[in-house]
Amino acid sequence: MNPVSLEKRTAELRGNEPPLSVADFEAAIRAVGPERYHDLHPFHHMLHGGKLNKGQVQAWALNRYCYQAAVPRKDAALISRVHDRELRREWLHRVHDHDGQLPDETGGIERWLVLTDGLGLDREYVISRRGALAATVFAVEAYVTFVREQPLTVAVASSLTELFAPKIHKERISGMLEGYDFIDDKVMAYFKRRLTQAPRDADFALQYVLKNAKTREEQEACVDAVRFKCNVLWVQQDALYNAYVAGNIPPGAFRPEV
């Protein structure tokens, strides 16, 4: 049987199947990482392995800024749909994590801008997103839209790539500090903070999804949401690779100084 008809038959069967056990459901979610998480992408291996030049690291940081900047809007979109006050209170700290809390916390986006400052990028230019790859912007906005439009449990599930994040952050911190003389401890502050933030968030979201996705169809939609989110991350790596490693920089996008 060819893969297309196999996939089709699997999809047809799904509707009639009983729900997965909680353990199998969790395993299905966790299995997405080794298949699709962006630590598998060649651009990431180059980034962590010290194989990029400064212009390529600038392009990465400039584009990844778009993702960071979208996260609190994504989280606010989720909160805007929640009637359960406890869930809103729990989710709100994600906005704090990125935007900081008055009076004196600056938050993750500011830490990201410390990184782009350190790379010699103009802060106003980074924030404007004028030089970002269109593919990056489309991908991150697709994430915001997904969270705004999908069923709430599925929207929560799309955050579960955080289950796979600590490993990549650890690799990134050590790899980048070692591999690049233009990277120091100060500019890696974003990732250090995420080492404690991401596991806490992922654990809460995972428990929520395991409890609230009850039918097989809801469970499959949640696993698909993790795949979707991996695609959001993968597309960004593909676009960076194509533009700044293969050298096909699209019209209007950031061009590193030679």
Next chain:
Amino acid sequence: MNPVSLEKRTAELRGNEPPLSVADFEAAIRAVGPERYHDLHPFHHMLHGGKLNKGQVQAWALNRYCYQAAVPRKDAALISRVHDRELRREWLHRVHDHDGQLPDETGGIERWLVLTDGLGLDREYVISRRGALAATVFAVEAYVTFVREQPLTVAVASSLTELFAPKIHKERISGMLEGYDFIDDKVMAYFKRRLTQAPRDADFALQYVLKNAKTREEQEACVDAVRFKCNVLWVQQDALYNAYVAGNIPPGAFRPEV
């Protein structure tokens, strides 16, 4: 002065500038094509020049289906915002062009599926979009969202890449008929029909935009809308090139049979 600060200064000056003359505004819109339209992309040169193998042409048709399938939703999103009955009536034929009109017109999407049938792709698989590149889906959905959210004149302006389309369609028809033994007249019906549809649509939309964008800021937003739309098209070419020419097929995407 480096390009960043030049661009920044231009943006600052814009707010204070008088509107462009109608002729200059039209020229600014038309100037986007030679800078950014996807006929400049290497993947298009390969497609038209008969340089792709059948699997690569399948990948193109499968992904481009997502774009075709989004167009009537995009047009309905626009119509849903229009209070002027005459504009709604005028815009409605775009939905007919793609979806066909009862009782017996089948429309452009059906003609596209004749093309994918002709290439040996399973119709249900194409329609499901399961094998499409995530970058394709993100780009075309960004177009639907843009038209739903931007000011109406700017949303209309995003259709103006149709000004540049007839040339590429002509090249495509002759190039593909000549270059591929698996392409015949019947499967190119979509593009033949667009040769008459696109210029009519583009002319109407252009006149609408020239009349309704009154301030310099509105004019610039319309020119930017054409750039945005070129990005929607360019991202699709980049993703096809990276996946099916450079060979970096993302997890889950269509894999041609060898």
